[in-house]
Amino acid sequence: MSDQTDHPPTSIRQASMADYPQLCPLFEELDRHHREARPAQFRAPDGPARSEGLIRGLIEGRDSTILVACRREGPVGLAVLIERQVPPSMVRPPRRIVEVDNLVVTVVCRGQGIGTALLRAAETWARERRAETLELGVHEFNAGAVGFYQSWGMETDLRRMRKSLAGGW
Secondary structure, three states, X not given: OOOHXXXXXXXXEEOOHHHHHHHHHHHHHHHHHHHHHOOOOOOOOOOOOOOHHHHHHHHHOOXXXXXXXXXXXXXXXXXXXXXXXXOOOOOOOOEEEEEEEEEEEOHHHOOOOHHHHHHHHHHHHHHHOOOOEEEEXXXXXXXXXXXXXXXXXXXXXXXXXXXXXXXXX
């Protein structure tokens, strides 16, 4: 990883609705990566990458936030965090988790410690809510992200598998 002192300073803060126009290109960058890897699963939206209502709900929600990594030029990364209460079952106790629903750093700023700073801030946010774990889902095709999360100390807890049935009727 690059030495962060070689790069402009980055600050992490909670997003506001004033950030909305600058958040959409970051979400679009994330979405484009998914569309290119899995075109049958992901498509381009008709309009902005995320609706204003969705972003407002995440920012203003009691159990969610969007963290933004900012430099002088504006947002260069984001992490969407959602607190979830996992109800008890006959075999599992209740749990409180924070899920990293999306994390993206613009391609020109990757390898500069911004993703790590976002995950540190996500962990702080989760600890403040007394969450037991910080969790996320990552697609198997995204080897760079898998390696990044593993290097950060995350481990696979559950593997979700699928089989395409398209054309099998």
